[in-house]
Amino acid sequence: MDYVWPVLLLGVAGFFIGKFVKHKSLYPFMPFRYDFRKRRDTFRRCLDLLDKTNARTIIETGTSREGLHGAKSNGAATIVFGKWAQLNQAFVHSVDISERSVEASQKEVVAQGLVESVKIHLSDSIQFLESFAEKVDFLYLDSYDYSNDVEVQLKSQTHHLKEFKAIEHQLHEKSIVLIDDCDLPNGGKGKLVVEYMLKKGWKILMQEYQILLVRQDMVI
Template sequence: MKVILVVVTIGLFGFLLGKFIKHKSLYPFMPFRYDFRKRRDTFRKTLEFLDKTKARLIIETGTSREGLHGAKSNGAATIVFGKWAKQNNAFLHSVDISEKSVANSQKEVTNQDLGKIVQIHLSDSVEFLRNFTEPVDFLYLDSYDYSDDREVQIKSQHHHLQEFMAIEDKLHDNSIVLIDDCDLPNGGKGKLVVAYMLQKDWKVVMNEYQILLVRKSFSV
């Protein structure tokens, strides 16, 4: 009986330790319970760059359709960068083509009291970016969903390239670009856009599940 109790206790301890090690929070910036897993380190570096460059205008393509509860699955970037914007006198535009995604994201933005800082637009992202007229300090590309289907993968990669090309001339020397869902079969969302950027004057700072890029001349 005693042996069984010891084995169960060790097993439970190991399970909890494993969970704790895998859990990647953005604490103290975000509450500890939210697990940002594969995006945690790139988010952290991006937040550091946003601080250093004193970013004022952020654009996100593809909004947080699962609110903050989607931290592990989708990233919850609308809330993470919206919160940063609120604390730093900045503004976030988030654009999404789906009414449902916009409604869900808007609900969370309101819950988090970010309504004056985050504006969610219902539009195709490329069209939105083409019509945008202000300088952009941080561009986060995370719209057209990637999947296992090769045709969808190609469409998603082209869409993210089109997004970048639509807003490219609004990016300045210290702009930051982050692309989601990259470390996936056949190159993920960033395959074409990263190749395009590297031919221009951009460099990769972090290459993980997300890819973080700045200009070669970036200085902070």
């Protein structure tokens, strides 16, 4: 029985090593304890691009209703990009049609001390984008929850395409677009909007769980 304890210790060590390897943080930008998993690499590339392009105006559709508690599950983008905005004299507009989601996100914005850098809007995202009068440096599309229902999938894809078309006239040669939940059945949220953008002079910079796009002639 002398071999039992070494085996158990190796098993425990292996478990924690596995957890560490899977853990993908944005440290030092965000505390190490927050695990962004499948969104970490695209978030990191976005933050780098925001620095390089001197971005000032950010729009997010579909707010982070779980705040940083949802870092691993939904990305907590409102807080991530809100933190960047706070450090760089930029501003985030996050829009959602759900009153409950808006209230939860606003609570986290206050808790994180981001009220001067983030505004949560309760509105239909397409109507909000159609009436937005400023040039947009970074557009993050993550509204209309996806599911395994084919009808819901098509509605979500169509909605994201309509969102992009609604704000397209306010995008410029250095604008950055990130679309969430793309590595899902039937092409995910970005299927239709990516097809449209590729025909309109955009290129894919990264294609993972999220898809990151910039203008074809943009020098990175």
